[in-house]
Amino acid sequence: MSRPQPELGQISGYRLTGFLGEGGQGTVYRGLSPSGDEVTIKVLHARMSEDAEERRRFFRQVDLARRVAPFCTARVLDMGMHEDRPYIVSEYVRGESLDRVVRQEGPRTGGGLDRLAIATATALAAIHRAGVVHRDFKPANVILGPEGPVVIDFGISRALDHAVTQSGAFGTPGYTAPEQVSSDQIGPAADVFSWAATMVYAATGRRPFAGATVPAVLHALLYEEPDLTGVPESLSPLVSACLDKDPERRLAADDLVRALTGGDTLPAAGLTEPPPEPKRRVPRSALAAVAAAVAAVVLAVAMWPEPAVVRDPGPVRTTAQGTPFGKEIGKPLSGHTNDVRAVAVGTLDGVPVTLTGSDDETARVWNLRTSQPIGQPLAGHTEWVRGAALDQLDGVPIAVTAGDDDTARVWDLAKGGSRTLAGHEGDVKGVATGRIGGTHAAVTASADGTARVWDLRTGEQLGTPLAGHQGAVWAVAVGQVGGTPLAVTAGDDATVRVWDLNSRKQLGAPMTGHSGWVRSVAIGNLDGTPVAVTGGEDMTVRVWDLGARKQLGAPMAGHSGWVWSVAIANLDGTPVAVTGGEDTTVRVWDLGTRKQLGTPFTGHADCVWSVAIGLLDGRPIAVSGSRDQTAHAWSLGPPYPAGG
Numbered sequence: 072m073s074r075p076q077p078e079l080g081q082i083s084g085y086r087l088t089g090f091l092g093e094g095g096q097g098t099v100y101r102g103l104s105p106s107g108d109e110v111t112i113k114v115l116h117a118r119m120s121e122d123a124e125e126r127r128r129f130f131r132q133v134d135l136a137r138r139v140a141p142f143c144t145a146r147v148l149d150m151g152m153h154e155d156r157p158y159i160v161s162e163y164v165r166g167e168s169l170d171r172v173v174r175q176e177g178p179r180t181g182g183g184l185d186r187l188a189i190a191t192a193t194a195l196a197a198i199h200r201a202g203v204v205h206r207d208f209k210p211a212n213v214i215l216g217p218e219g220p221v222v223i224d225f226g227i228s229r230a231l232d233h234a235v236t237q238s239g240a241f242g243t244p245g246y247t248a249p250e251q252v253s254s255d256q257i258g259p260a261a262d263v264f265s266w267a268a269t270m271v272y273a274a275t276g277r278r279p280f281a282g283a284t285v286p287a288v289l290h291a292l293l294y295e296e297p298d299l300t301g302v303p304e305s306l307s308p309l310v311s312a313c314l315d316k317d318p319e320r321r322l323a324a325d326d327l328v329r330a331l332t333g334g335d336t337l338p339a340a341g342l343t344e345p346p347p348e349p350k351r352r353v354p355r356s357a358l359a360a361v362a363a364a365v366a367a368v369v370l371a372v373a374m375w376p377e378p379a380v381v382r383d384p385g386p387v388r389t390t391a392q393g394t395p396f397g398k399e400i401g402k403p404l405s406g407h408t409n410d411v412r413a414v415a416v417g418t419l420d421g422v423p424v425t426l427t428g429s430d431d432e433t434a435r436v437w438n439l440r441t442s443q444p445i446g447q448p449l450a451g452h453t454e455w456v457r458g459a460a461l462d463q464l465d466g467v468p469i470a471v472t473a474g475d476d477d478t479a480r481v482w483d484l485a486k487g488g489s490r491t492l493a494g495h496e497g498d499v500k501g502v503a504t505g506r507i508g509g510t511h512a513a514v515t516a517s518a519d520g521t522a523r524v525w526d527l528r529t530g531e532q533l534g535t536p537l538a539g540h541q542g543a544v545w546a547v548a549v550g551q552v553g554g555t556p557l558a559v560t561a562g563d564d565a566t567v568r569v570w571d572l573n574s575r576k577q578l579g580a581p582m583t584g585h586s587g588w589v590r591s592v593a594i595g596n597l598d599g600t601p602v603a604v605t606g607g608e609d610m611t612v613r614v615w616d617l618g619a620r621k622q623l624g625a626p627m628a629g630h631s632g633w634v635w636s637v638a639i640a641n642l643d644g645t646p647v648a649v650t651g652g653e654d655t656t657v658r659v660w661d662l663g664t665r666k667q668l669g670t671p672f673t674g675h676a677d678c679v680w681s682v683a684i685g686l687l688d689g690r691p692i693a694v695s696g697s698r699d700q701t702a703h704a705w706s707l708g709p710p711y712p713a714g715g
Contacts, residue, residue: 084553104554170210208265260318267313394706411696416685417461428456505549550594561589595639606634651679669712
C-alpha cells in the first residue's frame with residue numbers, strides 16, 4: 072500500500088514522486104528537481120525542528136558534508152527549511168541497498184566483493200578527508216548502483232545525534248564501533264570498524280557480532296572476538312585489523328585503500344606522490360602482511376587509471392596540527408615570477424594541494440605538506456592567469472584556469488594536456504565549476520561584460536551568454552538553491568546578480584549596496600539560508616540572501632583597501648568568510664555576528680589578490696596569493712578566537 076504524502080507534495084521547488092522510507096532521523100522521499108533531475112529528499116521529523124540551535128547544528132554539519140568529493144558517494148545537493156522542518160537533498164542513486172541485495176540474493180563473492188570493498192573504502196577516505204565522520208556506515212547505507220557501490224547518508228548522524236533515539240545516537244547495533252557505545256569520542260576510526268563489519272555481512276550474510284537482543288549484540292561487540300567464518304582469506308586479515316576494539320590500532324581509511332589495492336603505495340589518477348603518514352597506523356610488518364594477502368584484488372579490479380604524468384617524491388614535512396589560528400603553515404609557496412592572482416585548494420588522491428595562477432602566464436600545483444611544487448608549471452595561457460579551480464571530471468582530477476588572453480583552459484592532471492574554452496571577447500577574470508543537471512560545467516566571468524557557461528567534457532559553450540552587467544564581470548561563484556543551479560556574478564557596475572543556469576536568465580533585480588566595483592563573490596550557507604558574500608572597492612564585505620535577493624545585516628568593515636577576494640567556510644559550526652585585500656592582510660569574519668575573528672593575518676609584503684579555504688590533516692586552512700609573487704597557507708584553528 073502506498074504511503075500518503077500530506078502537505079509534502081512539493082518542497083521548495085522539489086516535486087515528491089515517491090516514498091522511500093522512514094527512520095529515527097526523518098522521512099525520505101524520491102523527487103524531481105526543478106530541472107527534472109531525480110533526487111532524494113530527507114525531511115526531518117517535526118519534533119526535531121523546535122530547537123533553533125539543533126537546526127543550526129544540522130545545517131552546519133550538512134554544509135560540511137557537501138564538500139565531500141563525489142567519487143563513490145551520493146552528492147549532497149541542497150538543504151533548507153520547509154514549513155519549519157529541515158530537509159536535505161542529495162543525488163538519487165538507482166539501485167538496491169547492500170542489505171537488501173544480500174538478503175535476497177545471498178553473500179557477495181569474488182570480484183564483486185573485491186569491488187565493493189575498494190569502492191566503499193575509497194568513499195570513506197574521501198569523507199574523512201573532508202573532515203566528516205559518517206557515524207552510521209552499514210549495509211543499508213551502501214547502494215549498489217549501475218556505476219558501482221555508492222555510500223549515502225554520510226555526515227548526517229553527527230548533526231542529529233542529540234535529537235534521535237538512543238539506538239540512533241550510537242549508530243546501528245552490529246555495525247557500530249565499541250567507542251560509539253562506551254564513549255562520546257567518535258572519530259574516523261569508528262567508520263573503519265563499521266566498514267569491516269559491513270564487509271563481513273557482505274561476504275557471509277551475517278554480522279560479526281551475534282546476539283538475540285540488542286544488549287546481547289552490544290555485549291559481544293564490547294567483549295567478544297568477531298566471527299569471521301566465511302570471510303575470504305584474501306580479505307580476512309584486513310577485516311580483522313579493522314575490527315580491533317582499540318580505535319588507535321585500526322587502519323586509517325587511506326591505509327585501508329592502500330592495503331586493498333596492493334600495498335603502501337597507491338597508484339591513483341591525478342597528481343600523485345608517496346602517501347602521507349597517517350594519523351593511525353598498524354606496524355609496517357602487519358600492514359605488509361595484510362597488503363600481501365589482498366594483493367590479488369588489484370589483479371581482479373581495475374579501479375585506477377594509469378599513473379599521473381607528474382609525481383612528487385618530496386617527504387612530508389608540514390602539518391596543520393598544533394598551528395595556532397592565524398599563523399602561517401610551512402614556508403611561503405615561492406616560484407612564480409610575477410603576481411599570484413588566483414588560488415584554489417583541494418585534495419587530489421590523498422595529497423592536499425593548492426593551485427596557483429600568476430601574471431607570469433602559468434599555473435602551478437603545490438604540495439601543501441612540503442610547500443613544494445608538484446611537476447612542471449601548467450603553461451599555455453599567453454597573458455595573466457586570473458582565475459583557478461580544482462575539480463574532478465569523470466573521476467579524473469582537473470584544473471580550470473582563466474586568463475587575460477580571453478580564454479579559460481581545462482587541464483588534465485592525470486595524463487597531461489589541456490583544452491581551451493574560447494568565446495569571450497575580453498579578459499577572463501574568474502572561473503567556477505559545478506553541475507547543471509547531468510552536465511559538469513564551468514562558468515567564466517569576463518571583461519566583455521558577460522559570464523559564459525561551458526560543458527567541461529566537450530569544451531562547448533552552453534546556451535547564450537549571461538549578459539546584464541554594465542562593465543566588466545570580475546567574479547563568479549556557482550551553487551544551488553532549491554534544486555536550481557545558480558551562478559552569482561559581481562562586476563564594475565557595483566552590482567551582484569543571480570542567474571538560473573538552467574534557463575540562463577537573471578533572477579530578479581540586481582543586488583545593490585556596494586558603492587564601487589565588486590571584485591569577489593563566494594556562495595555558502597548561513598544556518599540554512601543560501602547566501603553570497605562579496606567584497607569590493609568600497610573596502611567592505613557584504614552578505615546577501617540568495618532566495619530573497621537582498622542584503623543581510625550591516626556590511627563588515629575593517630580592511631583599509633579594496634577587498635579583492637573572499638571565500639566561505641564552516642569552522643566547527645561557525646560559518647565564516649575569509650577575505651584578502653589591498654592592505655596586504657587576510658581577515659576572517661563570523662558571518663552570524665558580522666564581527667572579525669582574531670587579528671588580521673599578516674605576512675604578505677603586498678596586495679592579497681586571492682584566498683581559498685581547504686583542509687590539511689583534517690584541519691581547516693586558508694591559502695592566499697599576493698602581488699609579492701608568493702602564496703601563503705594559514706591555520707584556521709582550532710582553537711578559534713572570539714569575535715571582535
